[in-house]
Amino acid sequence: MRAIVVEQYGVLPSVQEVPSPEVQPGGVVVKVEATGLCRSDWHGWQGHDSDIVLPHVPGHELAGTIAAVGEGVEGWAVGDRVTSPFICACGTCEQCAAGNQQVCPNQLQPGFNYWGSFAEYVALPFAQVNLVRLPDDLDFDTAAGLGCRFATSYRAVRQVGRVVAGESVVIFGCGGIGLSAVMIAAALGAKVVAVDTNPAALALAAKYGAVEVVTAGPEAVARIRESTGGGAHVTMDALGSNEIVQDALRSLRPRGRHLQVGLLPDGVQVDVSGLIWQELEWLGSHGMAAHHYPEMLALVASGELKPAELVTRTISLAEVPAALEELNLGTPAGVTVIRPGATASLGSTRPD
Incomplete structure (x- = not known):
C-alpha cells in the first residue's frame, strides 16, 4: 500500500510503498477513505511523542470501510462504513468497565503507538469496543474529522466543561478543535468569543457561531473581560501554549472553568494561588469514547x-x-482532510 513515512523527526516525510497491515484477532483492517491532518500529527512528526518509533506512518482521524475482520469480532463485516475514536481502548480494564474508554491505561492510538491512517489501509485493535458505524448519508470527509477534533471538542464542551445556554465561553485557537468547539458551544446556546491570530480563522469562527472575535495579543484579555461582563464562565485552550493558558486563566470570572485540550509539549506555569482564591477549575479533556458517538x-x-x-x-x-x-x-483555518486513495494532487479548497 501507499503511505506517508516519517524517517527522521522534523524532516519532510515521503510517500512510499509499504506492507499493508494484517488483521489481528479482535481487530479489523480498514480501507481509509479519508483521514484528517491534525496538529497532533505535527507534534508527532516533530518528535514530541515518546511512543513513536521511526520509521513511522502518522494519522489518527479516519473513516473508511472494513477490509478484513479478525477472529472474535462480532457484528461487523467487510464493507461496513466505520470510524473510530483516536483512542482505541482495551474494553476490559477498570476505566473501560466504568465507561471511561478515553482514559484507558491500555489504550493504543493509530499514528502514535503504531502505524496510522496516512495510508491506504490501517489496523484498528479492540474493534468490538472502538468501532462506530457511520450513517449512510454521512460522507467520509466529514466523518474523518469526528474521531479526534470534533468528538474531542464535543466531549470537552458538553460533558467535561458542562457548558449551558447563556454562559460566556472563550475559545483560544481556531484550528479544527477550536472551530469545532465554537460550533458546539454556540449550538448549546452559549455566548462564544473566539481568539486567534489568523483573520481567516476568526472569519470562520464568526460563521460558525462566535458572537465576537478577538485578535490574540496584549489587549485580548481586557477586551474579553469587557465583552463577557467581568470574565468568562469557561475558557478553552484549543492550541496548546503557555501564553494561551495565562490569557485563558486571566479571562475567567471567579469560579470559572478552564478546559485544557491543546497539548503542551514545553510545559506550562500556573499560578496555583489564583486557582485557589478564585476557586477556578482546571479541566483536562482527552478524546471521547465510542459509546458517546450516537448522541453526537x-x-x-x-x-x-x-x-x-x-x-x-x-x-x-x-x-x-x-x-x-x-x-x-x-x-x-478549517480542517484539512487527506484522501489516501487519490493518486494525483487534489488541491481542493471548499468555498466559504
Whole structure:
C-alpha cells in the first residue's frame, strides 16, 4: 500500500510503498477513505511523542470501510462504513468497565503507538469496543474529522466543561478543535468569543457561531473581560501554549472553568494561588469514547451540528509533506482532510 513515512523527526516525510497491515484477532483492517491532518500529527512528526518509533506512518482521524475482520469480532463485516475514536481502548480494564474508554491505561492510538491512517489501509485493535458505524448519508470527509477534533471538542464542551445556554465561553485557537468547539458551544446556546491570530480563522469562527472575535495579543484579555461582563464562565485552550493558558486563566470570572485540550509539549506555569482564591477549575479533556458517538451523530443528523462545514481543504497523500510543513507557521483555518486513495494532487479548497 501507499503511505506517508516519517524517517527522521522534523524532516519532510515521503510517500512510499509499504506492507499493508494484517488483521489481528479482535481487530479489523480498514480501507481509509479519508483521514484528517491534525496538529497532533505535527507534534508527532516533530518528535514530541515518546511512543513513536521511526520509521513511522502518522494519522489518527479516519473513516473508511472494513477490509478484513479478525477472529472474535462480532457484528461487523467487510464493507461496513466505520470510524473510530483516536483512542482505541482495551474494553476490559477498570476505566473501560466504568465507561471511561478515553482514559484507558491500555489504550493504543493509530499514528502514535503504531502505524496510522496516512495510508491506504490501517489496523484498528479492540474493534468490538472502538468501532462506530457511520450513517449512510454521512460522507467520509466529514466523518474523518469526528474521531479526534470534533468528538474531542464535543466531549470537552458538553460533558467535561458542562457548558449551558447563556454562559460566556472563550475559545483560544481556531484550528479544527477550536472551530469545532465554537460550533458546539454556540449550538448549546452559549455566548462564544473566539481568539486567534489568523483573520481567516476568526472569519470562520464568526460563521460558525462566535458572537465576537478577538485578535490574540496584549489587549485580548481586557477586551474579553469587557465583552463577557467581568470574565468568562469557561475558557478553552484549543492550541496548546503557555501564553494561551495565562490569557485563558486571566479571562475567567471567579469560579470559572478552564478546559485544557491543546497539548503542551514545553510545559506550562500556573499560578496555583489564583486557582485557589478564585476557586477556578482546571479541566483536562482527552478524546471521547465510542459509546458517546450516537448522541453526537444524532445532533449531526438533525442539523444542529454541521461538522461538514469545518472541512475547508481536501488533499492527496502527495500533498501531505507540504501541508505538514505549513503547520510550522501556524494552524491553517478549517480542517484539512487527506484522501489516501487519490493518486494525483487534489488541491481542493471548499468555498466559504
